[in-house]
Structure formats: C-alpha cells, structure tokens
Amino acid sequence: MRLIKKNIDLEKPGKTAEKILVAARAVFAEKGYSGTHVDEIAECAGVNKATLYYQIGDKDTLYANVIHQVLGNTAQNIAEAVAKVDDPIEKLKAYVNCIAANADKNPELPPIMMREIAGGGATLPLVVIEDIASVITILIGILDKGKKQEIFTETNPFLIHMMIIGTILFYKGSVPIKDRQLWIPNDIKAHDKRLKGGLGDEVAQLVIKAIKR
Amino acid sequence: MRLIKKNIDLEKPGKTAEKILVAARAVFAEKGYSGTHVDEIAECAGVNKATLYYQIGDKDTLYANVIHQVLGNTAQNIAEAVAKVDDPIEKLKAYVNCIAANADKNPELPPIMMREIAGGGATLPLVVIEDIASVITILIGILDKGKKQEIFTETNPFLIHMMIIGTILFYKGSVPIKDRQLWIPNDIKAHDKRLKGGLGDEVAQLVIKAIKR
DNA sequence: GTATGGTTTAACCGTATGGTTAAATATTTC
DNA sequence: GAAATATTTAACCATACGGTTAAACCATAC
Numbered sequence: 402m403r404l405i406k407k408n409i410d411l412e413k414p415g416k417t418a419e420k421i422l423v424a425a426r427a428v429f430a431e432k433g434y435s436g437t438h439v440d441e442i443a444e445c446a447g448v449n450k451a452t453l454y455y456q457i458g459d460k461d462t463l464y465a466n467v468i469h470q471v472l473g474n475t476a477q478n479i480a481e482a483v484a485k486v487d488d489p490i491e492k493l494k495a496y497v498n499c500i501a502a503n504a505d506k507n508p509e510l511p512p513i514m515m516r517e518i519a520g521g522g523a524t525l526p527l528v529v530i531e532d533i534a535s536v537i538t539i540l541i542g543i544l545d546k547g548k549k550q551e552i553f554t555e556t557n558p559f560l561i562h563m564m565i566i567g568t569i570l571f572y573k574g575s576v577p578i579k580d581r582q583l584w585i586p587n588d589i590k591a592h593d594k595r596l597k598g599g600l601g602d603e604v605a606q607l608v609i610k611a612i613k614r
Numbered sequence: 615m616r617l618i619k620k621n622i623d624l625e626k627p628g629k630t631a632e633k634i635l636v637a638a639r640a641v642f643a644e645k646g647y648s649g650t651h652v653d654e655i656a657e658c659a660g661v662n663k664a665t666l667y668y669q670i671g672d673k674d675t676l677y678a679n680v681i682h683q684v685l686g687n688t689a690q691n692i693a694e695a696v697a698k699v700d701d702p703i704e705k706l707k708a709y710v711n712c713i714a715a716n717a718d719k720n721p722e723l724p725p726i727m728m729r730e731i732a733g734g735g736a737t738l739p740l741v742v743i744e745d746i747a748s749v750i751t752i753l754i755g756i757l758d759k760g761k762k763q764e765i766f767t768e769t770n771p772f773l774i775h776m777m778i779i780g781t782i783l784f785y786k787g788s789v790p791i792k793d794r795q796l797w798i799p800n801d802i803k804a805h806d807k808r809l810k811g812g813l814g815d816e817v818a819q820l821v822i823k824a825i826k827r
Numbered sequence: 828g829t830a831t832g833g834t835t836t837a838a839c840c841g842t843a844t845g846g847t848t849a850a851a852t853a854t855t856t857c
Numbered sequence: 858g859a860a861a862t863a864t865t866t867a868a869c870c871a872t873a874c875g876g877t878t879a880a881a882c883c884a885t886a887c
Binding site: 652653663664667673 | 845
Binding site: 430431432433434435511512513516518519522525530534538541555556557559560564566567568570571572575577579581584586589592593596604607608610612613 | 643644646647648649726729735738743746754769776780781785787788797799802805816817826
C-alpha cells in the first residue's frame with residue numbers, strides 16, 4: 402500500500418501540479434506503475450523532473466494521488482444515486498450507470514483498476530479497498546431487496562459486481578485493441594458505435610435481464 | 615510485440631526449462647512484465663540466472679513463452695467445443711465453459727490477460743490477437759444463429775464477449791483481494807464457496823438469460 | 828526594484844537490472 | 858571412463874532509474 406506522503410490539494414491543484422497529474426494519469430494508465438518512469442511523466446507534463454519532486458513528491462506519492470483522483474468520489478456517488486430511488490430495478494440501473502459514467506469521465510480508470518486487481522490489490526491504498534467494499538455492500542442491499550420483493554432470483558453478489566465492472570472495464574479497456582482490428586464486419590462496427598454513451602444503460606439492461614425471476 | 619527468439623519445445627520442455635516456466639508464470643502473473651525481475655524468476659525456479667538464459671533466453675523470450683503456454687489452445691478448444699453442438703444455447707454454454715475451464719486450468723491467465731488488455735495489447739504477440747479475433751468470430755456466429763432462430767435478441771457481440779471474459783477474469787482475478795476481506799456476511803461467503811467449479815455454468819446461465827428474447 | 832516562490836539546470840549518487848562470460852563443476856549419456 | 862551437455866560461479870558491463878541538490882533563472886506580487 403502506497404502512502405500519500407504529500408497532501409496535495411486535489412480540489413485546487415496549482416497549474417503545474419495539475420499538468421503533472423494529467424500526465425501521470427495518462428502514463429500510469431498506459432504503462433502501469435512499474436512500466437512508467439518518472440522522467441517520462443515529467444517529459445509528458447512538459448516540466449523538469451525536479452519540479453515534479455518539488456510539487457508532488459516521489460513516484461509512490463504521485464501514483465497514490467492519481468489513484469485517488471481517478472477514483473474520485475465513486476463510492477459516494479453510487480451511494481447517493483442508489484439512495485435516490487426505491488425500486489430495486491431502478492437502484493440497480495443507477496448503480497450500473499454510476500460505474501459506467503465514472504469510467505466515461507476517467508478513461509484511465511479501466512486500465513489502472515484492471516492492473517490493480519491483477520496485482521491482487523497489493524498496491525491499492527486501503528481507503529480504495531474500503532470504498533470497493535462499501536460499493537459491494539450497496540449491491541448486496543439492492544439484490545437482497547429485489548429478492549425479497551421477488552423481482553430478482555438468488556444470485557452471488559460478488560459475481561454480479563464482477564459482471565458489472567468486468568463488462569464495463571473490459572469493454573472500455575479493450576477499445577484500443579478493437580479499434581486496430583480490420584476484420585470486423587461493418588454491421589457490427591455500426592452496432593458498436595451506437596453503444597457510445599449508452600454503455601451503462603446497455604449493461605444495466607443485460608444484467609437486470611440476467612437476474613430477473 | 616515480443617518475439618519468441620528461442621523455440622522451446624513446450625510440449626516436452628526439459629525439467630529445468632519446466633521449472634523456469636512455472637516460476638515465470640507465477641511471477642509474471644503476480645507482478646506483471648515490468649514489475650518482474652529476471653533474478654526473481656531464477657530464484658523462484660531454484661536455478662542460476664545464467665541457466666535461465668542458457669535454457670530459454672532473455673526476458674522477452676521468456677514472457678512470450680509464458681503467454682503462449684498460458685493461452686494454450688484456447689481458441690482451438692473453443693472452436694471444437696462449439697462445433698460439437700448445434701443449438702445456439704448449447705453453443706453459448708460450451709463457449710463460456712471453455713473460457714472458464716481454461717481460466718481454471720491456468721490461474722495465471724486472468725491477471726496476465728487483464729494487464730495485457732490494460733496495456734492496449736501493445737505487448738501481446740500477434741498470434742494471440744488473431745486467436746482472440748477468431749474466438750469473437752465464433753461468438754458472432756453463435757449470436758447470429760440464435761437471433762435468426764429467434765432465441766436471442768439483437769446484441770453487440772463485443773459487449774457480450776467482454777461480459778463473458780470480464781466476469782470470469784475479474785471474478786477470478788479478484789479472489790486474492792476478496793479472500794482478505796473480513797466484512798463479508800457468512801451467507802454470502804457460503805454462496806461464493808458453492809460457486810467453485812461451477813463458475814462457467816453460472817456465468818453461462820446469466821449471459822443466456824441476459825440475451826434471450 | 829526587491830522579495831518571494833516556482834522552475835530549471837546540470838549534474839550527481841547509489842542502487843538496480845538485463846544480459847554476458849569463461850572457467851569450473853556437476854550431471855547425464857554412451 | 859570419456860564425452861557431451863547442463864549448471865553454477867563470480868564476477869562483469871552498460872545502461873537505467875529513482876531521487877537529490879545548490880545555484881541560477883524566471884515569474885509574480887508588492
């Protein structure tokens with residue numbers, strides 16, 4: 402677990418710190434923590450490496466800040482969106498759409514989260530794992546309420562959570578690979594293009610159909 | 615794209631080469647390509663680093679061999695299993711179960727594939743991407759046949775593929791994190807335990823329900 | 828114009844890391 | 858027992874890389 406050694410005001414970073422964080426997000430997303438070099442982030446940000454250390458700190462500090470920024474208030478957003486509705490189906494829709502919206506807003510999220518999970522969460526900050534736990538607890542509540550109202554069948558909440566985030570993150574994470582393929586039939590390309598913006602809705606619809614009685 | 619510089623007989627590796635490949639799979643899975651050091655693999659294998667270079671070659675060669683070994687004949691297995699049945703629902707079940715069975719047989723597969731996709735496939739051998747393309751082409755065929763027979767609704771094949779592998783790989787990839795959590799209610803733990811071995815069936819069932827008319 | 832904070836320069840340091848090597852040793856094969 | 862192959866030893870090399878630093882320069886505020 403990497404500690405945030407320097408408390409950067411993420412709500413109001415200076416211009417230089419913001420440039421560094423933007424560059425760091427992009428490079429960490431593309432290459433992962435170990436595959437990323439500090440020199441590379443500095444070059445991408447258009448600042449000197451010494452500035453990076455002056456403004457933010459070491460690589461661990463930078464990465465922890467990136468994780469914090471990319472995840473944002475995901476857990477809180479999900480909790481608020483789900484609380485606003487009462488019907489379990491609407492709650493599940495809100496849940497899925499929040500996750501998809503956050504991935505839309507932060508394109509670095511899918512690759513970063515995929516690598517973190519691949520690494521067994523060994524380098525995820527504890528607060529992030531707690532956030533994930535709170536999100537899954539929300540889903541457990543939704544599925545339980547839906548089951549009691551005989552809307553949903555009995556399901557494994559972990560599996561459903563992994564289905565939701567797995568679908569969204571894999572779909573978004575594989576876009577660069579897919580966009581390089583030339584063999585894809587045009588009708589499927591067209592169908593895929595229509596999905597833009599509506600990924601959350603589509604995934605929500607599929608998941609709801611999957612667990613409905 | 616990493617090239618296999620040395621053609622190791624993967625069907626019949628020597629004892630030492632086998633030890634090295636086993637160690638390499640484990641460490642690459644846990645730490646990723648860049649996070650893994652050659653010394654570490656050698657130590658894990660219980661051989662000298664010079665032996666590793668003698669038997670297999672450089673880090674890229676080793677990694678390419680690991681990818682090849684972990685993926686095995688996944689695409690071919692899927693093609694054969696799907697061809698054995700005629701009903702689109704049974705085809706889809708065979709498709710999902712093959713993917714799940716391969717992940718069962720190769721626990722290193724989820725983390726490695728997650729990282730490769732997170733990296734945009736930049737370091738995946740071309741033959742692997744071609745395998746993935748052929749697998750998705752099989753799914754396109756299944757969904758099309760099912761749609762023509764009015765069993766399945768119209769769906770986005772990429773999204774369905776990502777739903778299938780996303781669910782399986784995320785579920786398996788997050789087991790180390792999940793097993794460390796203490797807040798999980800016992801009934802959910804029990805439900806989760808019952809899933810062991812039946813992940814393919816469960817995911818197939820969910821996906822089929824999701825796309826049925 | 829001075830003071831202050833931010834940024835760059837241009838190294839530098841210590842450690843790491845992939846990869847190599849010739850000789851020595853060990854193991855296997857015939 | 859000799860020959861061939863495998864493995865280890867014990868370095869070594871070149872480059873990389875995270876992180877640091879004091880002085881110089883730049884931008885901004887007063």
